[in-house]
Amino acid sequence: MTQHRGKTGPDANVTADDVATAAGVSRWTVNRAFKKDASISPRTRDKVMEAAQTLGYVPDLRAASLASDRSNLVALLVDDFANPHKLVMMERLTRILRKHGWDTLLVNTLDRDDTGHALLNASQRRVDAVILIGIQFDDETLAAAQHARRFRKLIIFARTSQNPDTISIAVDDVAAMTEIADYVRARGYRRPFFLAGPRTVSAHLSRKETFLSRWKAHFGTEPESAEVPAYDPIQAEAVVTAVLGNRPRSEMPDVLVCENDALAIGAVDVIRHKLGLRIPEDIAVTGFDDVPQCRSPNYRLTTYRQPLTEMADYLVEVLESSEERDFDRAFTGCLVPRESA
Amino acid sequence: MTQHRGKTGPDANVTADDVATAAGVSRWTVNRAFKKDASISPRTRDKVMEAAQTLGYVPDLRAASLASDRSNLVALLVDDFANPHKLVMMERLTRILRKHGWDTLLVNTLDRDDTGHALLNASQRRVDAVILIGIQFDDETLAAAQHARRFRKLIIFARTSQNPDTISIAVDDVAAMTEIADYVRARGYRRPFFLAGPRTVSAHLSRKETFLSRWKAHFGTEPESAEVPAYDPIQAEAVVTAVLGNRPRSEMPDVLVCENDALAIGAVDVIRHKLGLRIPEDIAVTGFDDVPQCRSPNYRLTTYRQPLTEMADYLVEVLESSEERDFDRAFTGCLVPRESA
DNA sequence: AAATCTGTTGCACGCGCGTGCAAATGGCGT
DNA sequence: ACGCCATTTGCACGCGCGTGCAACAGATTT
The missing domain is CATH 1.10.260.40 (lambda repressor-like DNA-binding domains)
Structure with missing residues (x-):
């Protein structure tokens, strides 16, 4: 040519x-x-x-970026595509970023050990910032990337992180989970079971810890819990089946508090169709995120909605700021009560 | 700094x-x-x-791209984030593209009239190709963009298109829908109803036309149909409610053939929970795409799976080819029978 | 009418790398 | 030790635009 x-x-x-x-x-x-x-x-x-x-x-934005050392490009690193909430987040983020003149590079973090390569990928395009929406925090990897100063900003979106080199824009998990715990308690449930997602290094003060400690503070006993290796309804099904599968009715929890909707959805399916129990009469279920499916008559999930738009707006603000201050911020969302609890 | x-x-x-x-x-x-x-x-x-x-x-890939006139970047234009299948496609595409050294620019086509801007956005980054996964075909817009030769390749993925300036990589809708029609017929259903998605200009020989004509060829009568303005379960619920809401049992269809799973999922919810009918005893339902939810005991949806990996591999092949031939290609997927039909 | 000011336009240099070819290097046989 | 060939290395020029400042024109003032 x-x-x-x-x-x-x-x-x-x-x-x-x-x-x-x-x-x-x-x-x-x-x-x-x-x-x-x-x-x-x-x-x-x-x-x-x-x-x-x-x-x-x-x-030509390539040339512009080359000359100005500013690309108006962010990399969005995603690793758990099984979680339907990711679709919602991606829609909201790309929408709001684009409205403000930012383009989005979508990077699929292929597997657990790929975060480093994904970050490298982003840095080759000289993105102005990296946004992580997923579970792939390997503090070492992040620290290494951040140390190399390959990005001006490393943002963890919709997930709290104590990593000091990182900007966390998330919902206030403690407040949110406290609200859920209090709601569950107020509704009269007394034998909760917490279904958690994969454990990542950065996740202190996670939803699980908050719920457990809040409950213990009230009743003196720490509720049971189990951990699903990914935010994936299918995997949640497997874990719930394994944990509650052949448990006598007398020892069943009366409410399953899930770290997010992806887990809750899998849990609901198992409880209703494998265990043959009614929701909420036999076991209630709560989720987190308010994904579209929560509205479905199959779930009617009591959940917690994050103010995604507000969070994305703040993200843009962070991107466009040239200050060097601490940008971490926690938002408060709202409880969405439905029939599942 | x-x-x-x-x-x-x-x-x-x-x-x-x-x-x-x-x-x-x-x-x-x-x-x-x-x-x-x-x-x-x-x-x-x-x-x-x-x-x-x-x-x-x-x-620095910007500089490399600038000098070589090849960016190894593709733009992925998406407009219907309500369709859960998009998440699957995005995962597969980004995974396979990345494995072959291609990066992905995710562009949210904000609304119906935004396609032009979205394309402009992509062209500013000098992407090597644009991939459309969505419904936003405005033939005029595409023609204009293509005429301006702003992209070497304009690819419509997972959707057939007769647009001559465009490369369509999709499943063979005619074969697929024929298979579904024959399956439905073989299972003894006789009063089908077709639930279609939004009508786009390029969609001749669509799934709907195939099903209707196939059925007519066999039984002489053309089945009923309705159209949902978006591939969104919520909107499908509304349409199904409106169409079947207060219809006497005697006039109910015995199978609802849906253009894809997004519609089918909404339909199932309405049929079961609003109309109080059993699936498949009272009304059977079929979908298309085999999204993860189809597996859920709430749906157990009979559907059709596209060979996404194969298609994405071919996409890469197309991207890396410098020939000027006709790249259009239709793949055959496979019917996935489940309990819903 | 001259002086001043404000808003507008032009330009040298650099951003980091690819292309295509020429020059240099090393290995081998005789 | 020489020459041949295959492999490896070096380089001039260009990709398209931004930065920061100097030059300029028109509008305003004295």
């Missing part, structure tokens, strides 16, 4: 220079016309834009 | 030149060391890599 530089027409890779010639201005004026708050007279801008239009000129 | 060029240490933006100096070779040798099939001696490569390692050098 031969490139005919300088030629007009759709074949040519038309640059700002071409537009400049066509509009009778300098190349810099052309680029100015495309910049938001550039000092340029309306007349010139119109003239330039018209020429650009007819030539089919589109500014 | 001052940049101290030339300085070593994590603060500096270390370039190939720095590594070259450190390793005692030329800059070009450094870049060669990072290129896959470059002619370079193992010893030199090791030396370079070691220096790169200690300096923390990461090649």
Whole structure:
């Protein structure tokens, strides 16, 4: 494919220079016309834009980024695609980022040990920030990446982290889980069981710890719990089956508090269809995230909704700030009571 | 933030030149060391890599792309995040693309009229190809974009399209829907109802047309059908409720054939919980895509699975080909019978 | 009418790397 | 030790745009 530089027409890779010639201005004026708050007279801008239009000129963000050392690109690292909430988060994030002029590089963290490569991938594109939505925190990996200063910002979204090199934008898990615990208690449940997700290094003060300690503080006993190796309904089914499968009715919990909806959904399926128990009469269930499926008559899940839009707006604010302060922030969401508890 | 060029240490933006100096070779040798099939001696490569390692050098893909006119970047345009199958597709695509060295720009097509802007967005990053997974085909928009030659390739994934400027990688809808129709017929259903998704311009020979005509060819009558404005369970619920809500039992269809699982899932919920009918005894349901939820005991959906991995592999092949032939290809998937039909 | 100011335009240099070819290097046989 | 060949290395130029400042024009003042 031969490139005919300088030629007009759709074949040519038309640059700002071409537009400049066509509009009778300098190349810099052309680029100015495309910049938001550039000092340029309306007349010139119109003239330039018209020429650009007819030539089919589109500014090259690679070159812009190279020259300005700012890419307006973020990498979104995702690893647990089995969790339906990821779809919601991706929609919200890409929507709001795009509205503010940020593009998103979607990086699939293929497996547990791939985070390092994924980060490397992102850094090769010189993204301005990396956003982690998933469970792949290996503090060492993050620390190494951060130490190499390959990103200006490393943001953990919708998940708390105590990692000091990291910006965490999340819901206040302690407040949220406390609210759930109190709700469960107020509804009269007395034998809770906590279904947790995979344990990551950074997760102190997690939802599980909060629930257990809150419950213990009230009743003196620490509830049972189990851990699912991934936020995946299928895997939750397996764990719940294993744990509650052949337990006599007398020893069954009366409420299953799940770390999030992905787990709760799997749990509901097992409880109802494998154990043959009623929800909430025999066992109640709570989730977290308020994924779309929670609304389904099959689940009607009592859950907790994170203020995703607000969080994403704040994320943009963080991205666009050049300060060096501590950006960590915890939002409060709201409990969404439904029939499952 | 001052940049101290030339300085070593994590603060500096270390370039190939720095590594070259450190390793005692030329800059070009450094870049060669990072290129896959470059002619370079193992010893030199090791030396370079070691220096790169200690300096923390990461090649800059922006500059590489700028110089080579090849970005190894594709834009993934998505507009219907309500469809859970999108999550599956995104996982598979990003996984396989990344394995082959391609990065993915995720672009949320915000609303119906935004496709043009989304394409513009992609073209500013000089992506090598645009992949559409969604319903946003406005033939005019696509034609305009294609005419401007802003992308080397415009690929419509998992959806057939007759658009000549476009590469369609999809399942063979005619074969698939024929198989479903025959299955439904063989199981003895006689009063089918087709639940279709939004009508797009490019969708001739769609699943709906195939099913209807196949049925008519056998029984002489064209089944009923209805259209849901989006692939969204919630909207499917509304349409099914409206259409079947207060219909006497005698006039109820005995099978609801849905264009995909997103619709089928909404339909199942309504049929079972609003209409109080049994599945499949009163009404059977079929879907398309085999999303993870289909496995749930709440759905046990008879559906059709696309060979996504195979399709994605072919996609990579298309991306890496420099030929100019017709790349359109239809794959055959497999019917997944479950209890819903 | 000259001087001043404000807003607008032009430009040298650099961002980091790829291409394609020329030069250099090393290994081998005689 | 010489020459041949295969492999390895070096380099001039360009990719398209941003930065920061200097030059300029038109509007305003004295």
